[in-house]
Amino acid sequence: MLEHKVAVITGAARGIGKAIALKMAENGANVALLDVAPQEQGEAAAEEVRALGRTAIYKQCDVTDFNATKEVVGEIIKEMGGIDILVNNAGITKDKVVLAMKEADFDAVIDVNLKGVFHMIKHCYSHFMKKKAGKIINISSVAGLIGNPGQANYAASKAGIVGLTKSVARELASRGVCCNAIAPGFIATDMTADLPMDEEKLSAMIPMGHMGTPDDIAELAVFLATDKANYITGEVIRVDGGTAM
Numbered sequence: 001m002l003e004h005k006v007a008v009i010t011g012a013a014r015g016i017g018k019a020i021a022l023k024m025a026e027n028g029a030n031v032a033l034l035d036v037a038p039q040e041q042g043e044a045a046a047e048e049v050r051a052l053g054r055t056a057i058y059k060q061c062d063v064t065d066f067n068a069t070k071e072v073v074g075e076i077i078k079e080m081g082g083i084d085i086l087v088n089n090a091g092i093t094k095d096k097v098v099l100a101m102k103e104a105d106f107d108a109v110i111d112v113n114l115k116g117v118f119h120m121i122k123h124c125y126s127h128f129m130k131k132k133a134g135k136i137i138n139i140s141s142v143a144g145l146i147g148n149p150g151q152a153n154y155a156a157s158k159a160g161i162v163g164l165t166k167s168v169a170r171e172l173a174s175r176g177v178c179c180n181a182i183a184p185g186f187i188a189t190d191m192t193a194d195l196p197m198d199e200e201k202l203s204a205m206i207p208m209g210h211m212g213t214p215d216d217i218a219e220l221a222v223f224l225a226t227d228k229a230n231y232i233t234g235e236v237i238r239v240d241g242g243t244a245m
């Protein structure tokens with residue numbers, strides 16, 4: 001479904017980003033993986049993509065850096081012949097109730113989770129406009145839709161992604177470029193590894209009674225990247241076992 005497409009995925013060295021990279025490759029895409037992770041870790045993820053018979057490159061890149069992201073997007077277009085799919089997945093948490101939250105922790109989360117998305121979209125914007133095609137998929141969170149105590153910075157960044165997604169979708173719709181967001185609920189990755197959740201507490205919070213997997217998110221990302229989703233834009237789709245319904 002994604003033969004001859006090039007996908008750029010941020011935060012792709014592990015977790016949901018890596019699952020999206022692998023699922024896109026399984027479906028035929030060549031992949032550029034971006035992350036702040038060390039070269040060996042990113043290369044290992046890229047090697048898993050290559051094992052599926054696709055081209056993969058890893059570039060160490062901090063999405064908070066305007067100039068570095070600009071440079072990396074230019075390099076990918078040169079090395080891989082263009083970009084068809086942009087998945088903005090890189091994200092961090094720095095949880096505390098607002099009373100205890102440091103200004104620096106608020107800024108850091110907004111910088112990675114929201115401004116990083118702006119950087120990547122901005123640098124791919126004219127490329128997609130000229131092609132009159134492109135799929136932008138931003139990873140938000142149910143926290144951005146319903147809030148979460150202890151995550152004011154994170155929820156604000158993820159709610160910001162919703163506004164950014166819909167604005168970009170409106171700006172680029174007439175050019176055939178789609179921009180959508182996925183709002184995951186509790187997904188089993190390193191980010192949620194330390195959650196103190198027993199069965200009972202999980203069932204109370206998640207109607208389906210269990211956490212999701214990175215592949216649950218990757219399947220939707222692949223669908224949104226295909227031509228089957230050409231008439232879907234400005235949408236925010238929850239993948240959360242019913243958590244935020």
Ligand code: NAP
Nearest residue numbers: 011015016036037062063089090091141184186187189191
């Ligand atoms: P994860 O396992 O912590 O992976 C996040 C990846 O992003 C890591 O490889 C990390 O690199 C990278 N990263 C962090 N800061 C970066 C930066 N400035 N530039 C580039 N890459 C950066 O998290 P995950 O659970 O896969 O989450 C992926 C996305 O889904 C995030 O946006 C998250 O907010 C969202 N999400 C997750 C859940 C969940 O339950 N897991 C729920 C809702 C939404 P390092 O490891 O080197 O720091």
